[in-house]
Amino acid sequence: MIEIQNESRRLLDTEDGEDTSVRSEQDAYLDKVKNGKLFLATLAAVLGPLSFGFVLGYSSPAIPELSTITDPRLRLNDDEASWFGSIVTIGAAIGGVLGGWMVDKIGRKLSLMFCSLPYIFGFTIVIAAQNVWMLYLGRVLTGLASGVTSLVVPLYISEIAHERVRGTMGSCVQLMVVTGIMGAYIAGMFLDWRWLAICCSIPPTIMMVFMCFMPETPRFLLSQGKRREAEEAVRFLRGPDAPAEWECARIEDASDDQVSFVLGMADLKDPGVYKPLGVGIMLMLFQQLTGINAIMFYAETIFEEAHFKNSNVATVVVAAIQVVFTAVAALVMDRAGRKLLLILSGVSMCLSTAAFGVYFKLSSETHGNSSGLCLVESPLAENPAVGLSWLALASMGFFITGFSLGWGPIPWLVMSEIFPSRVKGFASSVCVLTNWGSAFIITKTFQDLMDLLTNAGTFWLFSGCCALNIVFTILFVPETKGKTLEQIQTQFKGTPE
Structure with a gap:
């Protein structure tokens, strides 16, 4: 009995020692990390949730104006106004499925860049709308982009951020959504519905440009067998002092x-x-x-x-x-x-x-x-x-x-x-x-x-x-x-x- 207890204690001590060793290795690595470019990449990505927030907030100031507009082709009755506000969720549900396929096929970065297009096209159709159905189409397209964004951005940020800041960086997604909603409410106090749509199309345009200069996530690159590109992405995100080879090896061992x-x-x-x-x-x-x-x-x-x-x-x-x-x-x-x-x-x-x-x-x-x-x-x-x-x-x-x-x-x-x-x-x-x-x-x-x-x-x-x-x-x-x-x-x- 005593021998069994001693053996169990020895095994537990060994496991604790290994865990402590792994943690110490991780801490030593993270101490060398510089977060400047990680924050920059996160900022570029969260322009997507900001656009998403503008989509959600747009209907609140726009519906009262569209319900009383003089043009009968664009005037919304109560039922049409309800659909104008809620049809976004249908497009977003479709976008969620599409986004899941895109992130596996073309990667996180390109998915983010491409989802800017339905944002821009959707708001452009709203701006040029000549009837209610054009308004619906514009809302569906912006909803589609919102669905892709709500899937891809949290995934992108979780894969580029390290464990010390991943919670804060990931929470920025919802922060930018509610910031976009508030921005749409404030802009709606001063702009009519067409100019508000123009304002809402600015964040996704900026995101598409900024993401051109940001890296793909190291995890996706390693899953595609692109070890050299993955190490370059890690060096961009962690700074020159952090050993990129160590992080890539750790991801490969567990993937x-x-x-x-x-x-x-x-x-x-x-x-x-x-x-x-x-x-x-x-x-x-x-x-x-x-x-x-x-x-x-x-x-x-x-x-x-x-x-x-x-x-x-x-x-x-x-x-x-x-x-x-x-x-x-x-x-x-x-x-x-x-x-x-x-x-x-x-x-x-x-x-x-x-x-x-x-x-x-x-x-x-x-x-x-x-x-x-x-x-x-x-x-x-x-x-x-x-x-x-x-x-x-x-x-x-x-x-x-x-x-x-x-x-x-x-x-x-x-x-x-x-x-x-x-x-x-x-x-x-x-x-x-x-x-x-x-x-x-x-x-x-x-x-x-x-x-x-x-x-x-x-x-x-x-x-x-x-x-x-x-x-x-x-x-x-x-x-x-x-x-x-x-x-x-x-x-x-x-x-x-």
């Missing part, structure tokens, strides 16, 4: 060169594939089930309840909150970790959506209306004695803060970190399709859901979903902070089935 856009039965039986795929799909689904689209749907009228007469300013305030706290998330991501932020974010959204439900319940009881509250017509703000607008405002601010800190940026970051190289394109496209598909379904069925469950019941349902995402995070989401992509994949393979 599988068989890249495929389809999954075989062997892949589906591999815990290194099906476990991260399940985690990625559920993260994307839970992100939409938090109720983010519902909160944003009510944002303008909630501000009107609180005596904010200028709804344009109100939407800018909402977007600014998102920008600030997404930036905070980016700063603390590599210190606090992904898992902790997801849990804190989930708790915040669970409580705030529950409070929203209370707001709607009390309001409907005040007016004797069990089916819910029509915010636009509500006299609550006129009667301070029964005014509940403070509860709605506090709930909205608390929700947006929580979402921006965790469930906004982290699902996209984790998606880019957890998949093996050989199935990254396919697995990422499934996750993006899940996200955009569920976004479209929830957005289009939201009113029906409120009619069925009442406003209060709908938000309590969202609160329950947020509670479930907390449980899911605790049980199934791995902590990826400070780990290489290869270590993360090994962790999935080593977990008990």
Whole structure:
């Protein structure tokens, strides 16, 4: 018995020594790294999410103007305005599938450059639109580009960044999305819908030019057998002092060169594939089930309840909150970790959506209306004695803060970190399709859901979903902070089935 215990202790000491040796080697390597050009490459890439944000934000200032325009060929009725806003999600779902194929076939860099084209062509068609169908076509094309962007950019950044800054760099994706939304809101206060479309076409044009000077990711180059080009890419990204050969060798030792856009039965039986795929799909689904689209749907009228007469300013305030706290998330991501932020974010959204439900319940009881509250017509703000607008405002601010800190940026970051190289394109496209598909379904069925469950019941349902995402995070989401992509994949393979 004593001999067995001694042998076990010896083996554990050996394993700990090997882990310590690997960590020391990694730390010694990272101490030589210079991040200047890595930040430059990340900046060029995140012009894609900035363009994506402009696409999402464009409809808010454009729809009111297009709904009252004098030209009958372009004037949108309520149904057409709804499609003008939501058809982007259909294009994005298609773009997610297309992007998964592109990153495996032509690489991350060329995929980013090519996705600039549908952005530019889409906005050009909107600018030149002579009828509603041209507006739809332009929105579908910009949505297609957004879907490709939402897949390719997190993947590109995760593969060029090292573990010390990967969380911060990856969080910049969502930061630039919300910055683009805010930029579209602000520009929409001063520009008409055609000039706003011209403004929105500028970021993707700049991205296409800048990406010409940026490298392909070393991991993709090594998967194509291009060792010399991979070492050159590492030297560009890490600086001249870091030994590029060491990083390339480390990637090669842990990689599988068989890249495929389809999954075989062997892949589906591999815990290194099906476990991260399940985690990625559920993260994307839970992100939409938090109720983010519902909160944003009510944002303008909630501000009107609180005596904010200028709804344009109100939407800018909402977007600014998102920008600030997404930036905070980016700063603390590599210190606090992904898992902790997801849990804190989930708790915040669970409580705030529950409070929203209370707001709607009390309001409907005040007016004797069990089916819910029509915010636009509500006299609550006129009667301070029964005014509940403070509860709605506090709930909205608390929700947006929580979402921006965790469930906004982290699902996209984790998606880019957890998949093996050989199935990254396919697995990422499934996750993006899940996200955009569920976004479209929830957005289009939201009113029906409120009619069925009442406003209060709908938000309590969202609160329950947020509670479930907390449980899911605790049980199934791995902590990826400070780990290489290869270590993360090994962790999935080593977990008990």
